[in-house]
Amino acid sequence: MFALRRLAAAIPTLFIVSLLVFWFVDLIPGDPARIQAGPMATTEEVEVIRERMGLNRPAPERYARFLEGIVDPSVAVSLRTGRPIAVEIGERLPNTLIVAIGGLIVGLLLGTLGGVVCALRQGTFVDTLVTVLTLAGISMPIYWLGLLCIWLFAVNLGWLPAAGAATPAHFVLPILAVATRPAAMFSRLVTASLLEVMGKDYLDTARSKGLSEFQVLWRHALRNSLIAAVSVAGVQFGAMLGGSVITETVFGIPGIGRLLVDAVSRADYPVIQYAILMFAFFFVVINLVTDLLTQWLDPRTRAA
Amino acid sequence: MKKFSVRSALALGIFALMSSTALAQGVQPSGVLKIAVGADPETFDPHFNDLPTGNTVDLHVLEGLFRLDAENNVVKELATDYSFSDDGMTFTVKIKKGKTFSNGDPLDAKAVAASFMRLLNPEVGSIYRGLYSSIKEVTAPDDETVVFHLGERNGHILLLLASTNATIVNVTALEKMGAEYSRKPVGSGPYMVDSIVGGERYRLVPNPRYEGDFPAKLEAIEFVVVPEDGARMALLETGEVDIVERVPPEALQTIDALDEASVMKPPSMFSINMEIVLKGPMKDPRVREALNLAVDREGMIEGILGGLGTPSVTMPGPGTQNELRVTFVPIPFDPARAKELLAQAGYAPGQLSLTMVCPTGRYIKDAQVCQALQASFQAIGINAQARIVDRGTWTQIVSQPPAQRDDDMAMLGRATAGMDYTLYRLFRTGVSANTTGYSNPEVDDLLTRGRAETDPEKQKEIYGQIQKRIWEDRPFVFLWYQTQAIGVADRVKGLGVQPNETMHFDKVTLQ
Numbered sequence: 001m002f003a004l005r006r007l008a009a010a011i012p013t014l015f016i017v018s019l020l021v022f023w024f025v026d027l028i029p030g031d032p033a034r035i036q037a038g039p040m041a042t043t044e045e046v047e048v049i050r051e052r053m054g055l056n057r058p059a060p061e062r063y064a065r066f067l068e069g070i071v072d073p074s075v076a077v078s079l080r081t082g083r084p085i086a087v088e089i090g091e092r093l094p095n096t097l098i099v100a101i102g103g104l105i106v107g108l109l110l111g112t113l114g115g116v117v118c119a120l121r122q123g124t125f126v127d128t129l130v131t132v133l134t135l136a137g138i139s140m141p142i143y144w145l146g147l148l149c150i151w152l153f154a155v156n157l158g159w160l161p162a163a164g165a166a167t168p169a170h171f172v173l174p175i176l177a178v179a180t181r182p183a184a185m186f187s188r189l190v191t192a193s194l195l196e197v198m199g200k201d202y203l204d205t206a207r208s209k210g211l212s213e214f215q216v217l218w219r220h221a222l223r224n225s226l227i228a229a230v231s232v233a234g235v236q237f238g239a240m241l242g243g244s245v246i247t248e249t250v251f252g253i254p255g256i257g258r259l260l261v262d263a264v265s266r267a268d269y270p271v272i273q274y275a276i277l278m279f280a281f282f283f284v285v286i287n288l289v290t291d292l293l294t295q296w297l298d299p300r301t302r303a304a
Numbered sequence: 305m306k307k308f309s310v311r312s313a314l315a316l317g318i319f320a321l322m323s324s325t326a327l328a329q330g331v332q333p334s335g336v337l338k339i340a341v342g343a344d345p346e347t348f349d350p351h352f353n354d355l356p357t358g359n360t361v362d363l364h365v366l367e368g369l370f371r372l373d374a375e376n377n378v379v380k381e382l383a384t385d386y387s388f389s390d391d392g393m394t395f396t397v398k399i400k401k402g403k404t405f406s407n408g409d410p411l412d413a414k415a416v417a418a419s420f421m422r423l424l425n426p427e428v429g430s431i432y433r434g435l436y437s438s439i440k441e442v443t444a445p446d447d448e449t450v451v452f453h454l455g456e457r458n459g460h461i462l463l464l465l466a467s468t469n470a471t472i473v474n475v476t477a478l479e480k481m482g483a484e485y486s487r488k489p490v491g492s493g494p495y496m497v498d499s500i501v502g503g504e505r506y507r508l509v510p511n512p513r514y515e516g517d518f519p520a521k522l523e524a525i526e527f528v529v530v531p532e533d534g535a536r537m538a539l540l541e542t543g544e545v546d547i548v549e550r551v552p553p554e555a556l557q558t559i560d561a562l563d564e565a566s567v568m569k570p571p572s573m574f575s576i577n578m579e580i581v582l583k584g585p586m587k588d589p590r591v592r593e594a595l596n597l598a599v600d601r602e603g604m605i606e607g608i609l610g611g612l613g614t615p616s617v618t619m620p621g622p623g624t625q626n627e628l629r630v631t632f633v634p635i636p637f638d639p640a641r642a643k644e645l646l647a648q649a650g651y652a653p654g655q656l657s658l659t660m661v662c663p664t665g666r667y668i669k670d671a672q673v674c675q676a677l678q679a680s681f682q683a684i685g686i687n688a689q690a691r692i693v694d695r696g697t698w699t700q701i702v703s704q705p706p707a708q709r710d711d712d713m714a715m716l717g718r719a720t721a722g723m724d725y726t727l728y729r730l731f732r733t734g735v736s737a738n739t740t741g742y743s744n745p746e747v748d749d750l751l752t753r754g755r756a757e758t759d760p761e762k763q764k765e766i767y768g769q770i771q772k773r774i775w776e777d778r779p780f781v782f783l784w785y786q787t788q789a790i791g792v793a794d795r796v797k798g799l800g801v802q803p804n805e806t807m808h809f810d811k812v813t814l815q
Contacts, residue, residue: 030696034703037431038354039716040729042736045434046703052429081346082483091502147534155541162538163340163530165504252530254344254503262344262503265695 003292010284017280018070018273022063025272031055032079032267053079055269066273079268088259088271089278095165096255099247100240102175104233107182114183115190115225116217119198130187137184142243146177146250163252174251178243182236189232193225227298234290238283333510335814336524337796338545339807340536344503344529349486350471351423351430356805357527357549359468363806364508364525366471366491367516369397369416369450370462374800374808376573376623378466381516382416382492388758392457397450397465405474406496406511413444418475420452432469435725438755457756459763460724463625468806494520494810504529518810525809540565540791546814547796549805551789553610553669559791568790569612573621573803576613576667578660578677578713578781581706582741585656586713590649592778596635597642598684601784604676608669612789616782618771620726621719623803627760628723628767632775635782642684653685658712661691663698667717668786674715677781706741713781714739719804723767724755731774740779747773 033050034041050056054065069076073086081088114130121127153173154162161170198221206216245257256275263271295302345358350366353359363371369383385398403411420442423430438458443451452461464470477490488497494514500506505528510520528545530536533552539545541562551559551567559567580586580595601615614622617631646656658681662674674690681688691711693701702714716739720726728751729735733743747770754766775782788805795815800808 028696029694029700031700031703035696035699039702040434040720040725040737041431042434048426048433049429049431052427077483081486088502150535150538155538158542161544162542163532163535164528250532250535252504252528252532252535254501254529258503267696
């Protein structure tokens with residue numbers, strides 16, 4: 001099957017990524033042993049910790065261990081906590097995915113709504129309003145937008161909790177903040193493709209068949225814009241995973257982004273390596289899903 | 305009809321709750337204290353933890369032979385009596401009888417000895433092995449006696465044993481739990497870790513098996529980790545938490561202005577200085593004096609730190625054994641005199657260059673302070689360049705032996721519980737943490753004598769002399785001691801905070 005072939009082709013890609021990640025992480029300034037030992041430590045004390053962390057082993061051996069950790073997760077442990085990295089990632093991945101997927105879905109819904117409104121009410125005040133909001137959504141950095149949301153909805157209105165991840169309510173603000181950019185992008189996309197399609201002949205055929213404007217819109221016009229939307233969604237999701245560290249820091253959500261940043265500041269090499277490899281894996285999967293969806297939506301792109 | 309049954313159900317519920325609490329004996333712990341911290345402690349293993357929030361948990365979940373109170377005084381915890389041998393090479397401690405860990409395991413002298421042997425074990429690689437390196441071996445001749453066999457005389461052992469690093473871990477449980485022990489340590493303290501979600505929150509509840517002088521007054525203590533300053537402050541503003549640590553300078557006014565909270569400013573022992581690499585032009589004491597005179601400490605504290613600092617008056621910060629600490633006249637801000645000294649040293653304006661290395665996000669406003677220092681040095685005619693780098697690079701640079709360093713000084717904050725450890729590690733000839741390359745045989749001798757000295761009067765004299773030499777020799781551009789800023793809701797009474805940022809909840813009540 002096409003999907004399986006694509007996944008198999010991904011393996012060499014991931015292998016190369018693993019080599020690069022392993023090599024680059026070694027280049028990060030800072031010695032995990034020295035950082036853990038603290039600024040008062042003597043060289044001998046740091047050496048003891050280096051030995052224990054296995055950092056003195058030759059590079060090929062460490063790389064082999066790195067690969068072994070993918071197959072046997074119990075082998076790969078954090079230099080900082082000694083816990084299996086698979087457990088650390090497993091605890092945090094759901095939070096990152098909830099925010100990213102939630103943001104994508106909310107963004108898609110809001111964006112489609114905004115896009116349709118803009119297309120149908122072209123040239124009106126509503127159109128201008130939505131366009132301005134769209135521009136704001138694309139331009140505002142999550143960092144600032146997140147703090148703004150906290151200030152408005154938590155501190156001033158008291159509707160939602162300010163930070164943390166204890167209850168579902170804690171995820172509302174992060175998802176909303178993260179949804180603004182995709183919403184803005186989808187809105188512009190949907191407006192543009194709707195406008196392009198609206199005047200087309202086959203829509204007149206549909207109208208003459210007696211379908212309401214709404215049905216025409218839904219069944220014919222939007223479906224075509226969805227194809228472009230899927231590609232945008234794929235890129236957006238990737239961007240959201242990458243930007244997760246900012247959202248997670250602002251809202252105090254323990255996710256992969258923060259795990260990665262904390263690991264970098266402590267030079268916790270294995271965690272950095274596995275987390276990046278996992279991100280790479282996600283990107284490969286997202287690309288595959290995007291391609292598959294596009295093919296399903298648009299038969300013209302299917303392989304002969 | 306419906307309303308009646310809801311109300312009566314509620315009433316029954318409250319009644320049941322009250323009776324169940326009334327059934328338990330003694331003064332009931334009450335209230336849930338909620339705290340927002342700025343960094344994830346990652347481990348509660350006292351042999352590996354290096355964050356104040358980790359210390360706070362260790363203080364309440366584990367017990368030591370001794371402990372430090374909020375004013376940094378040593379008080380007995382598990383110990384009932386102690387003594388030095390005549391030659392000073394053996395320190396014996398008698399401990400309370402019949403104690404247990406929270407899981408029922410006996411906490412006897414053997415358990416204490418095992419805990420210390422783990423701390424000292426090179427295979428374990430505790431980051432505090434060096435701090436306790438004076439101890440060679442710990443034995444337990446009987447259930448109530450712990451004997452420390454020292455490798456060198458060390459008159460400061462009480463202080464070492466009172467640190468949270470020396471709290472007693474349950475080695476048997478450790479071996480069974482592996483890495484999970486560092487998340488839910490089995491200890492004998494008034495609280496225990498009830499739940500922990502890595503990187504996000506953790507919860508302490510009273511330990512039902514606790515018997516000691518610091519009983520739990522609270523029903524639960526909940527911590528949430530929120531690294532972003534703005535979001536963390538928001539939690540106090542909305543009332544979602546009762547305490548926030550690390551209030552940044554720009555938020556001080558907002559928090560103080562809140563109706564139901566205010567900022568608590570306990571002193572910090574964190575001594576922030578530019579540690580000078582003593583080679584080339586920096587070897588000249590006139591140059592170092594000029595550098596020190598060029599800094600407007602008060603101005604920077606007001607303008608950059610929002611008042612969260614006190615100008616240096618000796619190298620070790622307040623709270624570092626105050627009974628041994630001596631203070632001197634603060635260094636004046638005198639750029640005119642600084643220029644004179646530079647000229648005397650033979651440097652025309654613009655002739656002397658220097659590089660300063662600073663971290664960012666490590667100390668309060670470190671990057672901004674660095675830029676201000678660069679401007680201060682340029683103002684007296686020095687071609688000063690600031691290199692503001694990430695933590696990894698900064699650690700790498702300052703770990704190099706002084707002879708190999710390219711830069712001239714680095715910003716470092718120092719805070720440890722003792723005079724001996726701080727001064728020995730920083731100023732003894734050839735010791736690794738001695739980033740300056742400072743070498744003074746007189747000070748070396750004083751340091752050795754000070755370590756071995758058990759008489760407090762003589763200790764005071766020796767350390768007084770050491771501090772005076774260090775202060776006068778100016779191996780640092782002395783800056784200031786940071787002040788802590790903690791946002792506390794008015795309903796929290798009795799919070800204690802040590803100069804090393806450890807919080808004490810033994811006297812806390814909630815209104």
